[in-house]
Amino acid sequence: MSFPVVSHHNPGCGTSRNVLPVIRAAGEAPVVIDYLGEGWTRPQLLALFAAAGITARQALRVARSPAEDMGQ
Numbered sequence: 001m002s003f004p005v006v007s008h009h010n011p012g013c014g015t016s017r018n019v020l021p022v023i024r025a026a027g028e029a030p031v032v033i034d035y036l037g038e039g040w041t042r043p044q045l046l047a048l049f050a051a052a053g054i055t056a057r058q059a060l061r062v063a064r065s066p067a068e069d070m071g072q
Contacts, residue, residue, distance in 0.1 A: 005030045012036075 005028045010016045023030045049059060 008033050008035045010036055
């Protein structure tokens with residue numbers, strides 16, 4: 001059974017832009033979701049955290065983000 005490759009993409013992020021050609025070079029046709037435009041639902045986020053085996057706090061980007069300024 002094969003599952004689709006899904007990229008929650010930020011077009012303004014260099015890493016996000018660079019990963020798409022890597023996925024395509026591997027022969028996959030990724031489903032690209034512009035999460036900045038579409039947003040997230042609570043169930044989507046909880047499912048992603050569960051699949052990754054992390055908590056919301058662990059997923060929080062701190063460096064170079066508003067969270068860093070808030071001392072998180």
